Amino acid sequence: xxxxxxxxxxxxxxxxxxxxxxxxxTFEFSLRxxxxxYSFEAYRVVLGDPAFQASFLYSVGLACLTIIIxxxxxxxxxxxxxxxxxxxxxxxxxxxxxxxxVPAIVLVFGYLxxxxxxxxxxxxxxxxxxxILLTFGYVTLAxxxxxxxxxxxxxxxxxxxxxxxxxxxxxxxxxxxxxxxLPNIRSAILSGAFLTFAIVIxxxxxxSLLNRPAFGPYLQLIGANRAxxxxxxxxxxxxxxxxxxxxxxxxSRNRAAMRx
Amino acid sequence: xxxIDIRNLKKSFGTNTVVHDFSLSIEKGEFVSFLGPSGCxxxxxxxxxxxxxxxxxxxxxxxxxxxxxLPPAKRNVGMVFQAYALFPNLTVAENIGFGxxxxxxxxxxxxxxxxxxxxxxxxxxxxxxxxxxxxxxQQQRVxxxxxxxxxxxxxxxxxxxxxxxxxxxxxxxxxxxxxxxQLGITTVFVTHDQEEALSISDRIVVMYEGRANQVGxxxxxxxxxxxxxxxxxVGTLNIFEAKITDRARGAVSIDxxxxxxxxxxxxxxxxxxxxxxxxxxxxxxxxxxxxRNSLAxxxxxxxxxxxxxxIEVKLGESVVSLDIFNDPGLHLPKIGDQAxxxxxxxxxxxxxxx
Numbered sequence: 001x002x003x004x005x006x007x008x009x010x011x012x013x014x015x016x017x018x019x020x021x022x023x024x025x026t027f028e029f030s031l032r033x034x035x036x037x038y039s040f041e042a043y044r045v046v047l048g049d050p051a052f053q054a055s056f057l058y059s060v061g062l063a064c065l066t067i068i069i070x071x072x073x074x075x076x077x078x079x080x081x082x083x084x085x086x087x088x089x090x091x092x093x094x095x096x097x098x099x100x101x102v103p104a105i106v107l108v109f110g111y112l113x114x115x116x117x118x119x120x121x122x123x124x125x126x127x128x129x130x131x132i133l134l135t136f137g138y139v140t141l142a143x144x145x146x147x148x149x150x151x152x153x154x155x156x157x158x159x160x161x162x163x164x165x166x167x168x169x170x171x172x173x174x175x176x177x178x179x180x181x182l183p184n185i186r187s188a189i190l191s192g193a194f195l196t197f198a199i200v201i202x203x204x205x206x207x208s209l210l211n212r213p214a215f216g217p218y219l220q221l222i223g224a225n226r227a228x229x230x231x232x233x234x235x236x237x238x239x240x241x242x243x244x245x246x247x248x249x250x251x252s253r254n255r256a257a258m259r260x
Numbered sequence: 261x262x263x264i265d266i267r268n269l270k271k272s273f274g275t276n277t278v279v280h281d282f283s284l285s286i287e288k289g290e291f292v293s294f295l296g297p298s299g300c301x302x303x304x305x306x307x308x309x310x311x312x313x314x315x316x317x318x319x320x321x322x323x324x325x326x327x328x329x330l331p332p333a334k335r336n337v338g339m340v341f342q343a344y345a346l347f348p349n350l351t352v353a354e355n356i357g358f359g360x361x362x363x364x365x366x367x368x369x370x371x372x373x374x375x376x377x378x379x380x381x382x383x384x385x386x387x388x389x390x391x392x393x394x395x396x397x398q399q400q401r402v403x404x405x406x407x408x409x410x411x412x413x414x415x416x417x418x419x420x421x422x423x424x425x426x427x428x429x430x431x432x433x434x435x436x437x438x439x440x441x442q443l444g445i446t447t448v449f450v451t452h453d454q455e456e457a458l459s460i461s462d463r464i465v466v467m468y469e470g471r472a473n474q475v476g477x478x479x480x481x482x483x484x485x486x487x488x489x490x491x492x493x494v495g496t497l498n499i500f501e502a503k504i505t506d507r508a509r510g511a512v513s514i515d516x517x518x519x520x521x522x523x524x525x526x527x528x529x530x531x532x533x534x535x536x537x538x539x540x541x542x543x544x545x546x547x548x549x550x551x552r553n554s555l556a557x558x559x560x561x562x563x564x565x566x567x568x569x570x571i572e573v574k575l576g577e578s579v580v581s582l583d584i585f586n587d588p589g590l591h592l593p594k595i596g597d598q599a600x601x602x603x604x605x606x607x608x609x610x611x612x613x614x
Binding site: 157158161162164165166167168169170171172175180183184 | 407
């Protein structure tokens with residue numbers, strides 16, 4: 001029994017080292033920009049770079065837009081599937097999983113064929129059109145995560161009975177969705193939103209091939225041309241992702257405590 | 261014209277018909293229970309009255325208005341669910357006031373009505389609590405108040421007591437009945453618990469395989485079950501296949517022993533087989549008495565059930581169960597003892613074999 005526990009600890013320590021040592025190494029390296037002293041100079045340079053600010057804000061804007069469109073599309077769909085179209089559930093789940101099966105590069109080439117400047121819907125002919133295309137691409141990429149989060153939230157409540165209770169009190173579908181369903185799956189929606197945010201912030205393939213100034217291509221550019229700044233950016237990206245995950249945990253825990 | 265009029269209602273899911281040609285009239289202020297086993301169609305009918313299921317054919321009118329295909333939100337029908345269905349994100353007061361808010365009532369009207377409702381269910385101190393902070397019984401009281409707050413023309417109760425423990429169930433059913441009488445609200449109650457149905461209903465509809473097997477007052481249903489199903493589902497019953505030996509006298513033979521019934525034997529004649537039944541509480545252990553039936557047998561089982569003791573007497577192939585009230589001074593028979601059971605001719609029920 002004791003030996004077994006030691007084995008567990010060894011596995012945990014080895015696993016942790018596997019993940020933590022490269023991060024510590026990267027962090028340590030990011031502090032070495034000034035010769036002979038540890039400093040946050042690389043971070044200062046990155047944060048002061050107008051291209052960083054522009055690309056980061058661009059990606060944050062797109063992430064917010066992706067979240068809004070994704071929620072508008074997915075919440076009513078998942079709600080309706082749960083409520084009235086249960087037999088379509090396997091099909092809808094299959095569709096939502098497709099973005100995990102079809103590589104991003106295939107998707108973006110498909111988009112370029114369909115929406116190039118000489119097509120019937122020439123979205124790539126203008127920067128705004130390409131932004132719209134990129135946003136819808138991100139909605140597709142985030143679909144498996146967003147749908148699963150929302151679906152899990154809906155499964156944790158009795159959608160049908162709550163809907164019927166509200167209907168018997170005179171409420172229409174929009175009222176039920178906004179006043180009853182959404183508040184009760186808030187943590188699930190936030191989980192989906194933060195996962196989407198993390199995916200969009202670091203996404204490279206779509207933004208690069210559509211030639212948009214997003215944060216992903218900026219990361220790649222810095223990585224190819226600088227020494228210490230990529231390490232600083234890596235640490236910052238991890239920090240953003242962890243912050244998102246931390247917020248998901250806090251929200252989920254508060255919600256779980258409320259349910260008890 | 262009755263307040264709720266259900267005519268030739270039918271409901272099918274694909275090829276499976278769960279409600280067959282169901283008709284029922286319910287008077288204003290009446291408390292009607294649908295009683296039956298799982299899958300008998302009782303909840304489906306209730307859901308069609310509420311509008312959650314649409315009838316395949318037939319009609320439902322409430323207060324003279326055809327509501328058969330009206331959406332639930334437009335029927336002004338209050339519903340209480342087995343799983344309470346309180347909105348988890350709203351407090352007790354907000355839950356009760358939800359329907360009024362939807363109806364566009366002013367905040368002061370909502371507050372007044374919510375206070376009335378909270379007083380009615382005797383939970384004014386819990387108005388700021390969330391559903392997860394209350395017991396099942398309290399949640400169901402709030403659900404009841406929420407359904408009544410909007411002054412519905414009909415109150416529908418879908419097994420509202422099934423998820424509660426035994427003591428709460430009894431006290432809440434008494435509260436529901438008292439409230440229903442006080443408010444005079446027409447109520448349809450669905451249950452599979454015969455004791456619940458018998459104790460609170462004006463009328464009971466006993467359902468079986470999508471049809472109403474018998475409709476009547478609790479006393480009528482219990483004492484004069486028309487079918488074998490009703491007889492066996494409502495209360496405990498001894499059922500025998502008896503051969504008619506003298507139709508004029510009402511004499512039948514059970515395991516070679518003659519029993520007389522004062523009930524109508526219908527179209528059956530001498531030599532036919534009748535299904536007859538005896539309630540355990542109508543049978544006594546004793547000695548043969550003039551004018552009463554008696555059957556001789558041996559004691560097969562003695563079971564102590566608390567307030568009553570159930571004794572089984574073997575009569576050859578058949579067994580008759582009888583109940584006697586518990587009494588500490590009682591001398592109980594032993595298994596294998598010779599015994600005679602005695603009962604009145606009017607207690608020998610003749611039922612439809614289906």
